[in-house]
Amino acid sequence: MAIISILLAVTGQILMKKGMMMVGTFSISQFAGKLIPMFTNPWVFSGFFCFGISSLFWLVVLSRLPLSLVYPMVSVGYVLVAFLSIIMFKEHVSVVRWIGIFVIVMGVFLISRS
Numbered sequence: 001m002a003i004i005s006i007l008l009a010v011t012g013q014i015l016m017k018k019g020m021m022m023v024g025t026f027s028i029s030q031f032a033g034k035l036i037p038m039f040t041n042p043w044v045f046s047g048f049f050c051f052g053i054s055s056l057f058w059l060v061v062l063s064r065l066p067l068s069l070v071y072p073m074v075s076v077g078y079v080l081v082a083f084l085s086i087i088m089f090k091e092h093v094s095v096v097r098w099i100g101i102f103v104i105v106m107g108v109f110l111i112s113r114s
Contacts, residue, residue: 002061002070008054010080012047014088019043021089072111075104 019041085091
């Protein structure tokens with residue numbers, strides 16, 4: 001259940017990014033004027049939908065396992081998002097970011113061993 005929740009959350013991030021690339025960049029002062037274009041964009045809407053379903057799976061996980069064990073597992077999503085960002089959006093992920101992601105993964109590994 002935790003893996004499904006994490007995969008849906010990652011999918012939500014990717015879908016929202018794709019949608020926001022269509023909406024375009026804007027400043028915080030333009031936020032109110034961008035609400036309708038954001039929420040009517042099918043990619044952004046689908047991303048929110050994935051997050052909603054992810055939350056339902058997460059509630060099942062929380063009902064069964066200690067939060068201190070499962071919440072760090074969510075950070076595995078960082079790795080997936082980084083890889084998918086490179087593949088789908090041609091983003092550059094610096095060495096420093098990869099080191100940070102590695103540290104996170106090692107932390108998840110250590111927590112899972114406890």
